[in-house]
Amino acid sequence: MMKPVIKGNSISIPSDQEYLSDVDVFIEGILRGFGADESAVADIAISVSELVNNAILHGNKSASDKAVAVTISKSNGCVEISVTDQGAGFDPCDIENPIDDANLMKEVGRGIFIVRSLMDQVEIEASDRGTTVIVTKCI
Amino acid sequence: MKLTDREQDGVVVLEPKGKIMGGPDATLLHDKLYEFIQQGRTKVVIDLSRIEWMNSTGLGILIQGYTTLRNSDGQLKLAKVTDKIQSLLTITKLVSVFDAYDTVEDAIASFN
Numbered sequence: 001m002m003k004p005v006i007k008g009n010s011i012s013i014p015s016d017q018e019y020l021s022d023v024d025v026f027i028e029g030i031l032r033g034f035g036a037d038e039s040a041v042a043d044i045a046i047s048v049s050e051l052v053n054n055a056i057l058h059g060n061k062s063a064s065d066k067a068v069a070v071t072i073s074k075s076n077g078c079v080e081i082s083v084t085d086q087g088a089g090f091d092p093c094d095i096e097n098p099i100d101d102a103n104l105m106k107e108v109g110r111g112i113f114i115v116r117s118l119m120d121q122v123e124i125e126a127s128d129r130g131t132t133v134i135v136t137k138c139i
Numbered sequence: 140m141k142l143t144d145r146e147q148d149g150v151v152v153l154e155p156k157g158k159i160m161g162g163p164d165a166t167l168l169h170d171k172l173y174e175f176i177q178q179g180r181t182k183v184v185i186d187l188s189r190i191e192w193m194n195s196t197g198l199g200i201l202i203q204g205y206t207t208l209r210n211s212d213g214q215l216k217l218a219k220v221t222d223k224i225q226s227l228l229t230i231t232k233l234v235s236v237f238d239a240y241d242t243v244e245d246a247i248a249s250f251n
Contacts, residue, residue, distance in 0.1 A: 017162030017163075020160050045158075049161065050194050053161045098231060104235075104236065105202055107200075110198060111195045113231070114194065
């Protein structure tokens, strides 16, 4: 059975939401080491939790033999985080707008919208071998 | 997330603590609300002052609770919403859905 693996500024977890808190502890610890204030730590932690949830549930479809990799770095005062799954990829254009009246009361579908609101830059690279989302926030 | 509850003036007050990020958090709050409904306790206030942050899963739980209680002729109200959660409610337009109060007492009084 796979377990979380930490190597430097990267963590890899099995496709199970049980490990969300491992990623959070890892990311928040590094962010505080980078000198990020608590508001920025929360914004980035929320965004990473959204991306890892998506990678587990929608990317890897909770497959026990697939992992989610998270890498964090800092350059020129900005934090960059990548989240990679091993799923079949997706088209970002397929995501509905969660603030449309028709979608407002839906219980799901706000993750990427929130990430785009909290982070300065969001790039999605999807292929049939997996999806990598790279987010950046200057702190 | 940890969850405690108490009753004041016929209103259930839920006091979650920590972060709401997904997984077991979702079922914990949902199961608690369902338990209250089964008991006929459908006036509920969630005190959010001890939530560090929540993501879209947390917002989904609030919507689910709001809808479930409303369908049972009850109501869900929020109290002591932190700046970080208020910001999320605003950008997702859910601020227009939930009744939110500065204090738990104000939220309880609003049921009368």
